[in-house]
Amino acid sequence: MLTKKKVIISIAVLVVLMTGVMLLGNQEGAAEAENKQVTIEAVNNKVYVMVQQVNFIEKAAEIEFKASLEASEEGIVSSKVGGKVVQILFEEGEYIHQGEPLVKLEEKEAGNNLRAAESQLSAAQASLTSAEVNLESEQGNFERLKVLFDHNGIAKVELEKAEIAVKVAKANVEALKANVLTAQVNVESLTDSLAYTTISAPISGMMDEKSVSLGQNVDSGTILGKVKNISPINAVIEVKQTNLEDIKVGQKAKVTIGEREPLVYEGTLKSINGSADPSSRVFKGKIQLDNPDQALKPGSFAKAEIVNDQKVEIATVPLAALAGNEDSCYVYVNDQGIARKRSVIIGETEENVVVIKSGVQKGESVICTNVTTLQDGDVIEVVAE
Structure with missing residues (x-):
């Protein structure tokens, strides 16, 4: 019985061991099959x-520069006479034409001064006319006495008195002519002063840098604003000495404005300064851009590309x-x-x-x-x- 029991136990152990081996074999086979499937799927997972x-x-080589837009021409609006500002006829950013009135100063004082000067001129002209009549009379008297003297009709002393009278009359006329001329110059000057109370645009362009207010008292030479011609407008670039040989006046250029929705404008390099800026050691160049609709404004930053003769x-x-x-x-x-x-x-x-x-x-x-x-x-x- 004891021996049978040992045999049965041995068989049971053997069965358990075989079952374990079989289960382990099945698990390894399943894992290997799964790995093979993954590998196959990885190979086949193509895009x-x-x-x-x-x-x-x-294409032609392009040299790139940073640029800023500047007016092609600038006129300063300033007062030539002193006075109180009574009218302002422009707005900042407004387009105006040459000769268009921009600011009016009070005219009262200038008008009074002009009328006084005109009165002085009239008086001087009247005095001159009277002196000229007197000179004509003295001249006639002298000629009459000379005929009498030539025929021994009068003494020489009387002729000499007449001659002196003519000279005095002539001197008086010359002096009054000078007075009239001085009065005329004064009237012209005051006429200009009255005209200068209306301050007009020196050039056509866009009004900028307005610095005047209603009621302000201005002196002669006070700057009231600027007129900037922006059609055409210049894109100003800074050229290093190393690039001077690569660019020439007349070359075509592209100027790009903006980043998110950039706009590209075609232009021409119009000028390069003959000397470098003493502080930055660069030469300023100007690219001229057509700007008929005034869309481009001074002060805007841009990127400029100048096409040279090289190929890249x-x-x-x-x-x-x-x-x-x-x-x-x-x-x-x-x-x-x-x-x-x-x-x-x-x-x-x-x-x-x-x-x-x-x-x-x-x-x-x-x-x-x-x-x-x-x-x-x-x-x-x-x-x-």
């Missing part, structure tokens, strides 16, 4: 994409390949069936093509579909190029 090779084109290669890709935002742009490059995320710096966009300033190389292809859902390292399969 099907279309790609396009980076295109390099040759630039990279372009389809706009569809670009992802990200204006602060961080990127593309996906096909790296032997793997999508590689590549940060790029973009340039100008034209139609459906964007210039890539840096981030891609010759011979590379960029992915043009599924760029918003791709991840760096995704397995891809190219279905079309």
